[in-house]
Amino acid sequence: MNTRIIKELIKVVTMTIILSFVIDKIVFHTLNWISDKVYTGQSIGKLNQFLQIKDSKEVLVFGNSRANHHIDVKILGKSAYNMGVDGTGIAYSSALLNTLEKGTKQLIIVHIDTKNFFDNSYDGSDIKGLKIKYNRNEKITSFLNSSGHISIIQSFYKSLNYNGKVIGIIKNFYKPNYDYKTYNGYDPLFVNESDEKARDFILKIEDDHNCERKYQVNEIAMDYLKKIKVISESSKKQYLFITSPIYNDKCKKDNDILKEIMKQQNLQYIDYTDFFKGNNNNQFWKDKTHMTQSGAEKFTNELLKQVQFASKTN
Template identity: 55%
Template sequence: MNSEIIKKLLKIVVLTLLISYGLDKLVFFGLNKISDKVMTGQAIGKLNHFLSLKDNTDFLVFGNSRANRHIDVELFSDNGFNMGIDGVGIAYNSTLINTLNEEKKQLILVHIDTKNFIDANYDGSDIRGLKTKYQRDDKITDALNESGELSQLQRVFYSMNYNGNAIGILKNYFKPSYDYKTHNGYDPLIVNSDQETMRDLVLSKDNQNDECVDNPKINPLALRYLKSIKTFTEKSPNKTFLFVTSPMYNDTCSTDNKKLGEIMQDLGLTYWDFTNLYKDNKDNSYWKDKTHMSKTGAEAFSIFLLDKYKSNKI
């Protein structure tokens, strides 16, 4: 192959890349214009809602579905928001916490699931849930770059970060799931009469944990993200941080709870573990399943938590 043909091929490749790059930025701009108007749904709406009000609230909740379903923010403040998102872990929550205004006075409740911290398979990939904000929020962008969870192509062609979210975004753009202006992020689980029999059957099954170990090891990546939150607390003296594990129906393994409790104490973080708060209370109306409380249980727990917070100066 002579040099002239090689030069022409190189020109074609370069031109193709430039066109692709330009098209990507146009698509990215268009998707941003649409997604910024979406304020409902977990595809991006709840994240947008949070980012729009995070520095104007008095009380914020972070965590996974158990945070989302178990903490009634209205009991704590008329100006609060529950940022619990299904399936996320400490990487996602640590990143969002680090976007907060350090000077703003706030109560920050971080929901912690003990078993997530001893999960050897936890890889921090939940931070990908923030990829639609890549190159749109400096702190989120830095955290995503540091995590290594985005491919080289995603770092160049930004519109790729909408993959997997586009349908949910469009759905909530044309038909919002709820009135976000009256929604504080708390989504309790309601168990109707038709679901009670199945719920009771699930709760009656043996909950023995065969994987319980005497000396569990904390996942180092999870610990690193926890330490990132600790560093943020030191830079934010006006904020009060409270770390909580909400109730489970019957947790038969307590070694992970003890291990995490020791870590939290070493870091000087206020941590309340309520995993077995209702272990001896066999009122099934409190539960949706073994790890999620019903609205009845969540409201009872939220009242209990508020009373404890009021009686303990932290």
């Protein structure tokens, strides 16, 4: 291959790279402009609303779907917001907790799920749900960089951080599905009358519990718990860690280990797993791990007692 052809190839490659950077920059800033105006939906809206109101609320709730659907924050007070997000874990919550102003007094309720702590497959990749704020929010960017879930390519081609989110963002940009100004983050679950028999059948099925297995703490989950502890110790906030109810927990070994971990870390923790034991009702349940609105209301009223006690001692 002669020198002239090589020079031409280098020129074409260089122009292609430059063009790709230009296109990426245009797409990135366009998506930023659109997403910043979206305040509904879990693609970006709930996160945008949280970042806007997070330091003005007296009570904040963090966690996965069992926080999102189980804690009716209007029962906890007028100044409360539920930042529970389906499909997330302790990594996602940790990053959001790091965005809070340390000097603001608040009660922070963090839902801890045993599946994070004893699931060998948990890798903290749920934190990638925040990549949409990568290079846009300093504190979230810092957490993402330390997580190991951001590639070098994403640092250069920033629009890649919107992958999987664009349709949801555009949909909520043009047609918001609720009034975010009245939204407190809590998403109740319901069971239609036609689905009650199927639900009741599922609840009757006996789960295959292996309580004899060794419950080994997931190191990644433990590391994020320690990060939350550091965050809590450097702020004026009061932290309450909880595990919400499930329909029927026949194995308590994991619960006992988690309680001991929280005790060793000197973190205030309440295990509500068996809250409905002895006084259960299928109407409280969507499935074995998620409560309906009626179950959530009953549970949140019990949680309110702890919140009121925390407020008195704060």
